[in-house]
Each structure stands twice: as C-alpha cells, then as structure tokens.
Amino acid sequence: DTAVSQTPKYLVTQMGNDKSIKCEQNLGHDTMYWYKQDSKKFLKIMFSYNNKELIINETVPNRFSPKSPDKAHLNLHINSLELGDSAVYFCASSTGLAGVETQYFGPGTRLLVL
C-alpha cells in the first residue's frame, strides 16, 4: 500500500481556473505538509498541519488554501491559477513537528498552467 498518495498525478489546466489536489497518508502521522518544487527543482515548504491545525503558512498567495478534513488528509485548493503556479506539488507527512522526524513524501502532482 502506498504510504502517501496524491491525486491527480498530472494536472493540465487553463489560466484562471480553480483546481484541487488531494493527499492522503496511511502512516498514522499527525503532521502533513505541502511543498512546491519549481522547474529548477528547488523545493520550498508552503504549509504544514498538525492534528488538522495550521502550523506553518509560508508567504504563499491566498489563492492557495489548504484544508485538512482529518489527520490523514490534506488537500490543496488553488483559485485563479496563474502561469507561475506551474510546478510539481508534493505532499508529505511525519509523526510530529520536533524537527528530527523523517518526512515521507508522496509521488507529486505535476501541474501545468497554460
């Protein structure tokens, strides 16, 4: 069974559209994350949730809205998509927020905005 899964794997859409990416983990972890990997493969954290509570909210446009319906799920909704949103988005999870925990990453969602 996949530990951290994301859907869809690929997403091609037009500028201005609204889209969602879903993430689920079956590891029993309390903490989940969203990362953005740009075309140069640079990885940057966007959000983190612990027990459904928002912990980290980096300087991300408010067009991006994460939602955690339960500890096992963290979805990412993006409004009014822009060309610059094209990237690979990774979901990850860990047991906690003490900084020493291993983060387990999903396979990524490749978003292309045309």
Added chain:
Amino acid sequence: AQSVTQLGSHVSVSEGALVLLRCNYSSSVPPYLFWYVQYPNQGLQLLLKYTTGATLVKGINGFEAEFKKSETSFHLTKPSAHMSDAAEYFCAVSQPTNDYKLSFGAGTTVTVRA
C-alpha cells in the same frame, strides 16, 4: 537564519567510483541535518539524518555522511557508485529558530557512467 549550500549542481561518476556530494549549512545553532534522494518522477525519500550523537551517520543503499561542526558541513559519500544511484540528491536542515521547517539545498544531480 539558516541556509543550505550544495556545491555542484551536477556530479558525474563512473560505476564503481566514489560518490561525494557536498553540503554546507549556515546556522546560529546546531541544526538537524538530512539527505533526501529523488528518483526520476518520484517523491523524495530519506537517505539518512543527523540529530545528535555519533557524527558519522550511515543510511540506506550504502550511503553515509559526516557532520563536521567546525566546517559546518554534512557531506554525503558512497564508496562505490551503482547505476541505480542516478538521481537528484537534496541536503536539508531544520532548527528550532526556524520552527523546524525543512530548508532544502538546490539539489545535486548525479549521473553514473557505465
């Protein structure tokens, strides 16, 4: 403030040769240090990490890294490269003064020549 510098965006090695990937960090306090690997079209996977204790850390797939506080380095090595080691490698740090957020280096692409 913290930052991670990976020296060399591309490293090419012959099969059976030593793999050496360099990582230096800047941090006001001793950080936690990680190496992650990303195989093509996949998510990141932990290779190894240093938190406390022994400064030489052994990881999966024959990799190891040594934390050198005096040099603020955490270089990754593998004595003998295998074709399957071709991937993107990321050094990352976390520390309490940055809410334990994982900050990644720019990555090093490793190619292995037959």
